[in-house]
Amino acid sequence: MAIATNFWIWIAALLTLAIYSFLYKDNPFYKFAEYLLVGISIGYGISVYWHNTIITKVYNPLVYDKNFLVLIPLLLGLLMFSRFFKNVSYLSRIPIAFVVGAGTGLSVPSSFEFLFKQVYATMPLKLDFGSLIIVVGVISTLVYFFFSLEHKGFVGRVSRVGITFIMVAFGAAFGYTIMARVSLFIGRIQFLLSDWLGIIK
Amino acid sequence: MLKRTLLLIVFLILSISLFSENDSLIFLENQTPFEGFAITGKDIPNDGGGGIEIEWSFPDSLDNFFLTVLRKDEAGNNSIVATDLLVSSKQVRDVSSEEDPSRVKDGTKYYYTGILSKKMVDEDFLNMLISKENGYSKNGIYIFNNDTFYVTAETDAIISKASWFNLSRIPVVISLILISFVFLYYLNLAKSGKELYIRKINGLDAVEEAVGRSTEMGKPIMYILGIGYVTDIPTIAGLTILSRVSKKVAEYETKILVPSYDPVVMTTAQEVVKEAFTEAGRPDLYNKNDIMYITQDQFGYAAGVDGMMMREKPGAVFLQGLFFAESLILAETGHSIGAIQISGTTETAQLPFFVAACDYTLIGEEMMAASVYLQKEPMMLGSIAAEDLLKVFIMVLIIVGFVLSIFAYGFNIGIFKNLFDLLARALQV
Missing domain, CATH: 1.20.58 (Methane Monooxygenase Hydroxylase; Chain G, domain 1)
Structure with missing residues (x-):
């Protein structure tokens, strides 16, 4: 295999190296790659918002479907711009309050559903040692998250069992995620050595 | 005359052979592969409308066959709902989506037909069935280019409607x-x-220590709210803790930097910090440019915050909110600059990284309780x-x-x- 002749592979490889140079210390190459990534992502984000929100959800329903209900969210959205004018900047709190209120309200039923599913998943459908471990682990972990009781005596001992279960779970999750990250790193090195430099197949 | 007649016969034979070569179709009306060969449909219950569920129950021996579902609306327009579904899947949903919000209109009558086949359905055959001229009103067996397709009868009219209650x-x-x-x-x-009573939450007592240490070192404090939106509970909890931290920052007359992922979160953070500074009696120290927007790209945000950390060298870093794959990148950079780090999130997959790289970590609900612990409002x-x-x-x-x-x-x-x-x-x- 030979070194890549494709211009874009060179760009991708050099930018990869610029980002990895951060491992040594902050430097102009990293700064360039960082500003490029931030700038491009903002530009891309604006175009996505323009097409997926302004055009699809506001312009098209308003102009083609004559759906004037979209004027309400449009007005709420426009109120966000009141922040640019000091004397009416308080108006921007209305859409924020609406979003926070609606979001919190909507999350109530879904949180309950999640809770119910968790309780159901904890109840054993067959009797074995694993099921017992799950029940003990869930109950002791719940005790750890008791805030209105002092963690002393029996409660303290059970909560210590709970935090042990939590740490075991964290250890497993850490190892699992690190494995996934290492595979991403291998993918990048493979790109540099194979697609760019052509050293390996 | 004889010559003309012979030419005409040759022409007729040629035309028939040309047409039959393209579409050799044999149709056997009302023939079915088994008794009760049909699909059924109904409005999806407990939904907001714009959805119909199509079901079928065929013998297990047909589990590896394919089923294609077609639809006709009351105006006679035909369309494809799904092609080549495995019969074993038993159902498919015809629903409106973000891309096609008016695919299923509430109150409109729809009629569905299924095509059962051993092989994937032939595109020409499918186009022929959904063409306006042919339609697919006739059920039975179609043999097209030597492949057999079993077409069900049309379902009764199915109307989608929104439910008031789930x-x-x-x-x-x-x-x-x-x-x-x-x-x-x-x-x-x-x-x-x-x-x-509320029990002591480890890490929160360190807030004052972290702010004090940063002030002594003449370094700013960095508060990272993660990549959540203002509707996410961890972000709301992070904003509550931000209020307390900002108050301390104002009392110590130091600087707080809040790089934000979402513009609405940034605006809310500006309000929170401004209010905290006013409560502490130092509204003059508030600078809204210290709470800035970075980008709404996950790793663009991580790169931006990392760069800022390396340049500003904050003495304390708070990571409070919703974090995903960028958590370790941020926490590790904070650790490398020697900042005291207090983290908290409800994302269980990211908590191990915070536990490993930060000085104090608020685990899950501890983060919610933290805001109560800090304010101690009855x-x-x-x-x-x-x-x-x-x-x-x-x-x-x-x-x-x-x-x-x-x-x-x-x-x-x-x-x-x-x-x-x-x-x-x-x-x-």
């Missing part, structure tokens, strides 16, 4: 009402002046007590389920099996 969520409503009463009871208790303390009672209720539910399963599956007692099933059904919302 009846599958009745257990949720009941729980919500009960929980509301528990909350109200504890809120009244707190209002009446009864002192409610009303909020009441809600913490109510939540604890709920945890007891959940524990009782799990233990009851466990005991029931011992008797149901361990000792095989019928009545306990029924009780267990009842409990399981109530939980499957």
Whole structure:
């Protein structure tokens, strides 16, 4: 295999190296790659918002479907711009309050559903040692998250069992995620050595 | 004359052979592969409209066959719902989506037809069936280019409609009402002046130490709210903790930097910090440019915040909010510059990284309780007590389920099996 002749592979490889140079210390190459990534992502984000929100959800329903209900969210959205004018900047709190209120309200039923599913998943459908471990682990972990009781005596001992279960779970999750990250790193090195430099197949 | 007649015959034979070469179609009307060969459809229950569910129940021997579902609306327009579904999948949904919001209109009549085949359905055959001229009103067996397709009869008219209530969520409503009463009871208790206890949360006492240390070193404090939106509970909890941290920052007359992922979160953070500075009696120290927007790209945000950390070298870094794959990148950079780090999130997959790289970590609900612990408002303390009672209720539910399963599956007692099933059904919302 030979070194890549494709211009874009060179760009991708050099930018990869610029980002990895951060491992040594902050430097102009990293700064360039960082500003490029931030700038491009903002530009891309604006175009996505323009097409997926302004055009699809506001312009098209308003102009083609004559759906004037979209004027309400449009007005709420426009109120966000009141922040640019000091004397009416308080108006921007209305859409924020609406979003926070609606979001919190909507999350109530879904949180309950999640809770119910968790309780159901904890109840054993067959009797074995694993099921017992799950029940003990869930109950002791719940005790750890008791805030209105002092963690002393029996409660303290059970909560210590709970935090042990939590740490075991964290250890497993850490190892699992690190494995996934290492595979991403291998993918990048493979790109540099194979697609760019052509050293390996 | 004879010559002309012969030429005409040759021309006719040639035209027939040309047409039949393209589409050799044999149709056997009303023939079915088995008795009861049909698909059914119904409005999707408990939804907001714009959705129809199509179901079929074919013999198990046909599980590896393919089913293509076609649709005709009341105006006679034909369209494809799904092609080449495995028969074993038993159902498909025809729904409106973000890309096609008016695909299924409420109140419009739709008729569905299924095409069963051993091979994937032929595109030409499909186009022929959905063409306006042919339609697909005739059910039976079609043999097209030597492949056999079994076409069901059209379903009855199916109309989609929105439901006022999602009846599958009745257990949720009941729980919500009960929980509301528990909350109200504890809120009244707190209002009446009864002192409610909240245990010490490790890490929160370090807030003052972290801010003080940064001030002594002449370095700013960095507060990272993660990549959540203002509707995410961890982001809201992070904003509450930000209020407390900002107040300390104002008292110590130091600087706080809040790089934000979402513009609405940035605006809210600006309001929170401004209010905290005013409460601390130092509105003059507030600079809205210290709470800035970076980008809404996950790794663009991580790169931007990392660069800022390396250049500003904050003495304390708070990572409070919703974090995903960028958590370790941020926490590790904070660690490398020697900042004291206090983190907190509800994302269980990211907590191990925070535990490994930060000095203090608020695990899951500790983050929510932290805002109560910091403010110690009686009303909020009441809600913490109510939540604890709920945890007891959940524990009782799990233990009851466990005991029931011992008797149901361990000792095989019928009545306990029924009780267990009842409990399981109530939980499957």
